[in-house]
Amino acid sequence: MPSDLGLVTGFQCVSCGREYPPDGALYTCPSCGLDGILDTRYDYDAVRRLLTRDRLEADSRHSHWRYLPLLPISERARLPLLPVGWTPIHDMTPLAQQFGLRAVYLKDEGRNPTASLKDRASSVGVVKAVQRGSSEITCASTGNAASSLAGQAVQMGLRAYIFLPAKVSESKLAQILIYGATVFKVRGTYEDAFRISMAAAERWGWYNRNSGINPILVEGKKTAGLEIAEQLRWEPPDVVVVPVGDGCTLAGIYKGLREMNLLGLTSRTPRVIGVQAAGASPIEKAFRTGTTMRAEPSQTIADGIAVGMPRNWRKALNAVRESGGTFVTVSDDEILDAMRMLARVTGIWGEPAAVACVAALAHLVERGDIGRSDRVLLMITGTGLKDIPSTLRAAGGALEIDPSLEAVERIMAREPHLAARRDK
Amino acid sequence: MPSDLGLVTGFQCVSCGREYPPDGALYTCPSCGLDGILDTRYDYDAVRRLLTRDRLEADSRHSHWRYLPLLPISERARLPLLPVGWTPIHDMTPLAQQFGLRAVYLKDEGRNPTASLKDRASSVGVVKAVQRGSSEITCASTGNAASSLAGQAVQMGLRAYIFLPAKVSESKLAQILIYGATVFKVRGTYEDAFRISMAAAERWGWYNRNSGINPILVEGKKTAGLEIAEQLRWEPPDVVVVPVGDGCTLAGIYKGLREMNLLGLTSRTPRVIGVQAAGASPIEKAFRTGTTMRAEPSQTIADGIAVGMPRNWRKALNAVRESGGTFVTVSDDEILDAMRMLARVTGIWGEPAAVACVAALAHLVERGDIGRSDRVLLMITGTGLKDIPSTLRAAGGALEIDPSLEAVERIMAREPHLAARRDK
Numbered sequence: 001m002p003s004d005l006g007l008v009t010g011f012q013c014v015s016c017g018r019e020y021p022p023d024g025a026l027y028t029c030p031s032c033g034l035d036g037i038l039d040t041r042y043d044y045d046a047v048r049r050l051l052t053r054d055r056l057e058a059d060s061r062h063s064h065w066r067y068l069p070l071l072p073i074s075e076r077a078r079l080p081l082l083p084v085g086w087t088p089i090h091d092m093t094p095l096a097q098q099f100g101l102r103a104v105y106l107k108d109e110g111r112n113p114t115a116s117l118k119d120r121a122s123s124v125g126v127v128k129a130v131q132r133g134s135s136e137i138t139c140a141s142t143g144n145a146a147s148s149l150a151g152q153a154v155q156m157g158l159r160a161y162i163f164l165p166a167k168v169s170e171s172k173l174a175q176i177l178i179y180g181a182t183v184f185k186v187r188g189t190y191e192d193a194f195r196i197s198m199a200a201a202e203r204w205g206w207y208n209r210n211s212g213i214n215p216i217l218v219e220g221k222k223t224a225g226l227e228i229a230e231q232l233r234w235e236p237p238d239v240v241v242v243p244v245g246d247g248c249t250l251a252g253i254y255k256g257l258r259e260m261n262l263l264g265l266t267s268r269t270p271r272v273i274g275v276q277a278a279g280a281s282p283i284e285k286a287f288r289t290g291t292t293m294r295a296e297p298s299q300t301i302a303d304g305i306a307v308g309m310p311r312n313w314r315k316a317l318n319a320v321r322e323s324g325g326t327f328v329t330v331s332d333d334e335i336l337d338a339m340r341m342l343a344r345v346t347g348i349w350g351e352p353a354a355v356a357c358v359a360a361l362a363h364l365v366e367r368g369d370i371g372r373s374d375r376v377l378l379m380i381t382g383t384g385l386k387d388i389p390s391t392l393r394a395a396g397g398a399l400e401i402d403p404s405l406e407a408v409e410r411i412m413a414r415e416p417h418l419a420a421r422r423d424k
Numbered sequence: 425m426p427s428d429l430g431l432v433t434g435f436q437c438v439s440c441g442r443e444y445p446p447d448g449a450l451y452t453c454p455s456c457g458l459d460g461i462l463d464t465r466y467d468y469d470a471v472r473r474l475l476t477r478d479r480l481e482a483d484s485r486h487s488h489w490r491y492l493p494l495l496p497i498s499e500r501a502r503l504p505l506l507p508v509g510w511t512p513i514h515d516m517t518p519l520a521q522q523f524g525l526r527a528v529y530l531k532d533e534g535r536n537p538t539a540s541l542k543d544r545a546s547s548v549g550v551v552k553a554v555q556r557g558s559s560e561i562t563c564a565s566t567g568n569a570a571s572s573l574a575g576q577a578v579q580m581g582l583r584a585y586i587f588l589p590a591k592v593s594e595s596k597l598a599q600i601l602i603y604g605a606t607v608f609k610v611r612g613t614y615e616d617a618f619r620i621s622m623a624a625a626e627r628w629g630w631y632n633r634n635s636g637i638n639p640i641l642v643e644g645k646k647t648a649g650l651e652i653a654e655q656l657r658w659e660p661p662d663v664v665v666v667p668v669g670d671g672c673t674l675a676g677i678y679k680g681l682r683e684m685n686l687l688g689l690t691s692r693t694p695r696v697i698g699v700q701a702a703g704a705s706p707i708e709k710a711f712r713t714g715t716t717m718r719a720e721p722s723q724t725i726a727d728g729i730a731v732g733m734p735r736n737w738r739k740a741l742n743a744v745r746e747s748g749g750t751f752v753t754v755s756d757d758e759i760l761d762a763m764r765m766l767a768r769v770t771g772i773w774g775e776p777a778a779v780a781c782v783a784a785l786a787h788l789v790e791r792g793d794i795g796r797s798d799r800v801l802l803m804i805t806g807t808g809l810k811d812i813p814s815t816l817r818a819a820g821g822a823l824e825i826d827p828s829l830e831a832v833e834r835i836m837a838r839e840p841h842l843a844a845r846r847d848k
Binding site for chain 2: 080081082083088090092111113114115151152154155164170171173174175177178179180182183184185186187188192193195196199200203204339340343344345346347348349383384385386388391392394395396397398399400401402403404405407408409411412418419
């Protein structure tokens with residue numbers, strides 16, 4: 001077994017089920033093509049000996065590298081310097097009370113180095129690229145995957161080539177550019193950007209970080225699931241709610257939660273619930289109607305989950321079905337309301353895709369998909385600082401005044417609610 | 425001694441030297457007025473018994489509340505939920521090599537709950553406001569002080585009234601608004617906003633979070649200095665470089681470093697160096713010319729240190745002189761260059777005020793203020809996500825292309841440096 005994959009024993013196609021030996025050059029299943037997403041398999045007996053509760057509790061690395069035996073990376077790999085993962089989980093009593101639930105936890109992925117969950121995948125991607133001898137890496141993205149890749153690539157001395165659709169958040173674009181990535185802004189859709197990035201990777205031999213086809217990336221994302229189990233002291237929540245665009249993040253988190261159970265470190269695996277934006281919900285439709293996924297145009301302010309043609313839909317559907325979870329959709333207005341409410345009740349300001357989980361809570365309670373006795377964890381996948389225009393839409397405006405106390409007095413007299421306690 | 429001040433024994437005016445007993449209602453020195461900034465004094469014998477190396481090393485609270493005995497807060501105070509402080513310190517070998525120094529450390533304050541160092545002060549401010557029975561709190565700010573106050577206030581159920589000058593970063597404004605603060609945008613300067621916020625606090629009895637007059641706030645900032653000593657295993661660096669606007673942050677960090685020495689936990693106190701923007705450098709001028717501080721109009725892209733009339737200049741001058749440090753100025757262009765360089769060499773993207781420290785390094789080496797044998801720590805006071813327009817100025821642009829591989833090929837052929845390894 002090639003040592004650069006650590007304890008990986010092979011890959012299995014989630015479409016046709018065929019198994020492949022650990023081979024560095026493999027992206028998708030040779031038989032199924034782009035539809036044949038691979039799943040990484042490990043020698044769990046060997047992992048079990050390395051990742052025990054005692055060893056983990058004694059591990060002082062407060063980053064996701066504490067789970068190296070469960071990553072497709074060898075022990076001696078060079079790692080990026082800035083710590084990724086081990087983001088805080090907050091027990092939010094006010095939210096639990098508001099929704100009548102036993103507990104609501106938030107996992108704040110905005111505390112990652114580039115302020116989103118995508119650092120988990122990108123950090124694994126850049127390590128693997130270096131191990132493979134690449135000095136270039138590429139991806140297509142609507143934002144966080146690219147900005148995290150740019151931020152992780154500089155730490156490893158890699159050059160990043162980023163393909164963006166024409167419509168992209170200014171904050172994310174600025175973040176990608178400041179890291180010195182070469183940015184191609186494609187006059188077209190995300191699909192166009194994805195297609196060109198795939199062709200360019202082939203043409204120039206760049207390492208391909210597209211999580212839609214590279215099975216290594218989802219392994220990075222799964223560390224969020226591993227952490228949930230460990231950080232809640234081996235008592236995972238009953239439900240984990242995850243925003244879903246491509247499906248890769250949900251599939252990854254479920255895999256992490258499942259592996260903790262497989263290793264005997266937890267006694268059960270939570271139900272996993274996927275949240276899609278109403279304007280980009282092909283996976284939710286496939287789940288609800290019991291059919292195969294059909295691509296659709298996407299239309300939502302939540303750019304992080306605005307995916308009309310997801311690549312990992314099969315993995316996401318499998319995860320939700322296997323765990324006894326469900327899918328739900330939320331409107332853009334509900335997302336903006338949730339952003340405002342979450343910030344004002346908890347102090348955590350998430351970007352639209354992140355707070356889609358929060359917006360989903362009311363629906364899930366009403367539908368009976370979660371109930372009074374449930375401990376529910378919401379994945380807050382990125383910070384609100386990533387989307388200022390949506391925040392300004394959600395937040396309301398400032399009061400412009402002339403520079404005098406009298407100007408303040410006039411407003412306070414005219415709008416007495418300003419002097420009353422904040423309503424939530 | 426009123427129990428809500430913990431181990432505080434009194435306050436001393438930094439201007440006239442007069443001492444006052446611990447009295448909750450005190451902001452500035454009654455004799456000196458706004459010029460009479462107070463310094464908080466503690467019963468260090470009592471603190472020494474509580475804060476030992478052993479006790480600190482066994483303390484699992486990874487936040488600045490681990491230093492409660494050195495804060496003007498009683499043991500039983502209700503604290504905000506989201507952890508403040510204990511931000512990572514990174515040992516950046518590439519920077520040390522670039523500048524020919526023994527070590528360069530970055531303390532990444534962007535990892536705080538609202539992504540800046542100001543959370544340290546605001547979190548102490550909101551705790552104190554609640555202890556004093558206030559349900560409202562106010563400040564004037566050019567950005568981070570206000571956005572951190574807004575984010576900390578919601579966690580304590582306080583209503584925040586924010587006074588901003590007309591010119592304010594859109595990201596910071598959005599952050600303040602999403603937390604539901606009442607925002608008065610004053611048609612005028614920061615000085616106007618400060619004056620009105622002072623008058624409004626008086627008029628409506630709001631708790632006053634302006635660190636320019638409230639001695640409690642600088643105590644929150646000093647935890648950054650306490651952490652530097654502890655996180656570097658009681659071997660503080662030789663030099664700590666801090667961006668300076670009002671002077672309060674530098675004074676606070678120095679106080680923390682000094683107290684660690686006073687408590688016998690470290691064997692020396694670093695030199696503290698203040699960095700001002702060339703377009704807003706009244707404290708640097710006072711230091712250089714040995715005169716008193718004279719207010720000046722401010723003009724710099726670094727909004728976090730764009731203070732023409734600093735309130736804490738005396739504390740900052742004292743700290744720099746006492747520690748054997750110095751002041752230095754940097755231009756806006758140097759700041760933008762430093763933002764780009766830092767992101768590309770280390771993966772850390774700071775806002776203009778934050779990277780002013782980095783911009784100062786070359787000057788300090790050239791002037792001989794720091795040298796080969798020095799271990800230097802730079803305070804990266806806030807994330808680059810807070811200032812997108814400056815980032816876009818620093819970063820360069822994207823390459824717009826038609827949706828085809830040929831379009832990429834044409835650009836790669838035309839600009840061969842794009843295919844070469846990144847130059848830094």
